[in-house]
Amino acid sequence: MAPAPEAVAVEAAGREVRVTNPDKVFFPERGETKLDLVRYYLAVEGPLMASCADHPVMLQRYPEGAGGPSFFQKRVPASRPAWLQTTVVSTPNGTPSEALVAADVAHLVWAVNLGCLGFHVWPTLAADPDHAVELRIDLDPSPGVSWAMVREAAGEVRRLLDELGTPGLPKTTGNRGIHVYVRLEPRWGSIEVRAAAVAVARELERRRPDLCTASWWKEERGARVFVDFNQNAPHKTVFGAWSVRGHVGAQVSTPFAWEELEAIDPGRCTLATVPDRVAAGGDPWAPLYEHPRSLEPLLELSAADRAAGLPDAPWPPVYPKMPGEPPRVAPSRARKSR
Numbered sequence: 001m002a003p004a005p006e007a008v009a010v011e012a013a014g015r016e017v018r019v020t021n022p023d024k025v026f027f028p029e030r031g032e033t034k035l036d037l038v039r040y041y042l043a044v045e046g047p048l049m050a051s052c053a054d055h056p057v058m059l060q061r062y063p064e065g066a067g068g069p070s071f072f073q074k075r076v077p078a079s080r081p082a083w084l085q086t087t088v089v090s091t092p093n094g095t096p097s098e099a100l101v102a103a104d105v106a107h108l109v110w111a112v113n114l115g116c117l118g119f120h121v122w123p124t125l126a127a128d129p130d131h132a133v134e135l136r137i138d139l140d141p142s143p144g145v146s147w148a149m150v151r152e153a154a155g156e157v158r159r160l161l162d163e164l165g166t167p168g169l170p171k172t173t174g175n176r177g178i179h180v181y182v183r184l185e186p187r188w189g190s191i192e193v194r195a196a197a198v199a200v201a202r203e204l205e206r207r208r209p210d211l212c213t214a215s216w217w218k219e220e221r222g223a224r225v226f227v228d229f230n231q232n233a234p235h236k237t238v239f240g241a242w243s244v245r246g247h248v249g250a251q252v253s254t255p256f257a258w259e260e261l262e263a264i265d266p267g268r269c270t271l272a273t274v275p276d277r278v279a280a281g282g283d284p285w286a287p288l289y290e291h292p293r294s295l296e297p298l299l300e301l302s303a304a305d306r307a308a309g310l311p312d313a314p315w316p317p318v319y320p321k322m323p324g325e326p327p328r329v330a331p332s333r334a335r336k337s338r
Contacts, residue, residue, distance in 0.1 A: 010038055013045075013104035015083065019113050026065040026117065027250040032271055037117065037244060038109050043275035044242050045105045047255070047283035051241040054127065056089050056099040058120035058237045059111055060246070066117060067248040076100050077114075084110065087126035092235045092318045101126045118174070118243030118253070123190065123232070131186040132193045135295065136238050137161075137168065137200060138231040139178045142213075144223030147176065151261055153212050153225040154178045156204055158258055164297040169288050172266040174245035174253040179238065181285075185292045188299075190234035196298035198313045199305055201227035216314040217330050230316050241285065244271050257284040 007020045022035035041048060059073040074097040076086050085101040099122075102108060108119065123132040139153050154170055157180045161168045168182040184193070201214035204227055213224040231238055245251045250271035256264050269277070312324040321328065 008035065010035075010042075010109060012038075012042060012106040012109045015104075015106040017106050017109045017113070019109070024065065026062070027248055027271065028065070028067060029248040029250070030272060032250055034112065037250075037271065038112050040244065040271045040275060041105060041108055041112065041242075044278050047278060047285065048108075048242040049102070049105060050283060050289055051255070051285065052102045052119065052121050053104070054125050055102050056087050056122040056124070056126050057102050057108075057111075057240070058122075059100060059114065059116050060118070060120060061115040062117055062246050063115050065115075066246045066250065070246055072120075074099070081110065085126070087129075089122060089129065090235050092233065092316065117246050119240045120237035121240040122235075122237055123193070125186070128186055130189055132188060132190050132232070133184050133186050133292070135166075135168070135182040135184055135193055135196060135298070136231050137180040137182075137197065138173075138228040138238070139180070140226040140228045141176045142218070142221045142224055142226055145176075145225055147266075149211060150176065150178050150225055151264075153204070153208070153227075154180060154261060156208055156212065157200070157227075160200065160203060160207070164301070166293045166295070166297055169255065169285050170258065170261065171241050171253055171255040171285075172251075172264065172269055173239060174243070174247070174251040174266065174269075176266070179253075181241075181288060183288045183292045184295055188295045190232060190236075192295060192299060194229060194232040194234075195302045195312075196295050197227075197229035197232040199298055199302035201229045201313075202305060202310070203301060214313065219330060219332055229313060233315065233319065242274070255283070255285045260284075 007018050008022045009016045010019050024034045026034050060070050062070045076098050085103040086098045087101050088096050089099045123134040137157050141150050166182050168180040170178050170180045204212040205214045213221045213226050215221050241255050243253050252269050252274045254269035311326045315322050
């Protein structure tokens with residue numbers, strides 16, 4: 001029997017990218033290898049690059065493959081191809097780092113060779129770090145929340161955004177939640193985009209207090225879908241569309257059409273099945289990129305909340321205290337300290 005190849009050369013975006021240890025199993029449930037993951041990203045190159053081209057991306061490396069330990073690498077290694085594009089970004093605590101730019105699929109294949117399974121994407125373009133081009137509505141299931149409840153919450157998001165004239169499109173997270181994205185005109189910074197997301201979360205809670213919550217503190221959420229507005233805070237990354245999770249079953253964060261909401265099964269959207277979905281139906285997010293939207297209707301919703309006396313929502317602990325933010329302490333602790 002011939003020995004397994006130590007490396008293979010893969011053509012990606014007109015470049016030859018070296019993939020070492022191509023037969024290493026990355027996803028033990030079905031046995032997909034590093035080379036299988038590379039071929040997956042090449043198979044979905046069109047919609048993948050439409051979603052993340054020219055965005056900085058965070059590297060999360062799995063040295064032992066899916067299911068094993070992982071670590072985030074904020075800085076691109078010094079040993080890298082001369083053609084690799086990078087940009088300087090800031091982490092939430094303000095630390096600058098040199099991040100990979102998703103300039104083309106060859107850049108992502110290079111990262112897969114380092115053990116990166118999927119990609120955490122900045123909402124800004126490398127060439128314009130001051131303006132976000134995406135609003136990301138993260139529907140995060142609290143304990144006790146079913147997949148049916150997450151789908152129902154997504155339907156509420158759809159109705160609200162359509163009413164405001166800022167339609168979005170959904171994707172599975174590759175886990176238990178749903179993300180709804182709105183493509184934005186590049187006119188607003190992340191502070192404003194987060195304010196819009198806070199307003200969306202609060203409006204959803206007003207409309208469906210039985211189903212949705214804008215409560216940052218877990219002790220107040222109950223068995224409701226948390227609309228995580230802080231995923232839009234400055235310098236936050238979100239797990240990217242078409243990216244493969246570090247799960248043994250190789251689940252993919254899969255964009256889908258609203259018409260699929262009742263039928264979509266995130267557990268079945270995998271490295272093995274998603275290329276066929278794309279081949280059969282194309283890119284369900286294509287309309288998203290054709291008509292970037294104004295954030296103004298959502299900022300008007302935010303202004304109405306402020307006029308009604310609502311303060312800003314709490315920020316994550318890694319951020320400095322922000323203007324207008326309420327005390328950053330859990331309600332139960334605040335009561336005890338009185």
